[in-house]
Amino acid sequence: MNSELDKDIEKYVVSKDTPPSIYYIPEFIDKEEEDFLVNKVYSAPKPKWTQLAHRRLQNWGGLPQPKGMVAEALPEWLQTYINKLSQLNLFEGRAPNHVLVNEYLPGQGIMPHEDGPLFYPVVSTISLGSHTLLDFYYHLDGIQQKPECVSTGSEVNGYNHKVEEDENVIKEYSGQTEPPEAKQGKNSPSSNSEDRHFLSILLERRSLVLVCGEMYTQHLHGIAEQTHDTITNKIVNLQHLSNPVSIGETLQRDTRVSLTIRHVPRTVKAKFLFGRR
Numbered sequence: 504m505n506s507e508l509d510k511d512i513e514k515y516v517v518s519k520d521t522p523p524s525i526y527y528i529p530e531f532i533d534k535e536e537e538d539f540l541v542n543k544v545y546s547a548p549k550p551k552w553t554q555l556a557h558r559r560l561q562n563w564g565g566l567p568q569p570k571g572m573v574a575e576a577l578p579e580w581l582q583t584y585i586n587k588l589s590q591l592n593l594f595e596g597r598a599p600n601h602v603l604v605n606e607y608l609p610g611q612g613i614m615p616h617e618d619g620p621l622f623y624p625v626v627s628t629i630s631l632g633s634h635t636l637l638d639f640y641y642h643l644d645g646i647q648q649k650p651e652c653v654s655t656g657s658e659v660n661g662y663n664h665k666v667e668e669d670e671n672v673i674k675e676y677s678g679q680t681e682p683p684e685a686k687q688g689k690n691s692p693s694s695n696s697e698d699r700h701f702l703s704i705l706l707e708r709r710s711l712v713l714v715c716g717e718m719y720t721q722h723l724h725g726i727a728e729q730t731h732d733t734i735t736n737k738i739v740n741l742q743h744l745s746n747p748v749s750i751g752e753t754l755q756r757d758t759r760v761s762l763t764i765r766h767v768p769r770t771v772k773a774k775f776l777f778g779r780r
């Protein structure tokens with residue numbers, strides 16, 4: 504493990520122009536640890552995987568639900584990294600108790616969404632196997648949508664999850680259609696998701712990214728369904744990379760496995776969720 508992890512988290516703020524709510528730590532883990540974690544993910548029993556239309560995932564620690572998560576003990580191979588993360592003191596004394604594993608083949612991604620109120624608003628993600636671009640978007644109406652526990656029938660995380668509600672955004676995002684003008688809201692700066700895309704973070708393999716506070720609660724984030732990423736000046740952590748890249752360069756994606764480590768505040772015992780018999 505990167506033994507030189509500086510506990511002074513302010514060192515990892517990605518940009519002075521950005522609200523200090525994104526932290527990027529390159530080489531958070533070393534190559535051996537990356538292999539170890541990838542092996543652990545792929546040696547999980549088959550039923551541990553949830554297959555979505557364009558992606559696979561695993562839930563560890565329980566399944567977050569509006570009524571609460573029936574907490575399950577995390578395996579030691581994940582707990583080790585949670586302990587390391589906890590040293591950064593960003594969870595304000597709360598221990599992360601949930602890990603979502605996502606697997607993305609080249610060309611796969613996740614539509615713009617917000618993670619919602621089931622999680623404490625500090626999201627930490629370790630990237631394994633490949634880089635990706637994590638993109639941030641303003642909401643369609645330019646203002647924060649109040650988080651609610653609603654299901655939009657989305658498959659984003661395999662459980663209730665708030666996504667951008669305009670269907671066109673999702674279609675347009677995957678390049679299938681242009682949004683009809685009539686659909687553009689009066690208050691909307693633009694219903695074109697590319698116009699609302701205001702910054703990206705390049706997540707290198709083995710890195711850790713932390714998205715906190717406003718970046719988490721006020722905006723949407725997503726990963727485009729692309730096989731390649733072009734470096735643009737929307738990427739705010741270019742100065743923080745372990746492998747420098749230049750504007751205009753193109754990076755080819757490989758299979759990426761991400762570990763998203765969060766705190767689910769509301770946990771319940773199974774008997775309360777399902778009722779006593």
Ligand SMILES: O=C(O)CCC(=O)C(=O)O
Pocket residue numbers: 603605613618628637659660724761763
């Ligand atoms: O894979 C990632 O880095 C992001 C995943 C994500 O946004 C989510 O699962 O909510």
Ligand SMILES: [Fe+2]
Pocket residue numbers: 616617618724
């Ligand atoms: Fe997310």
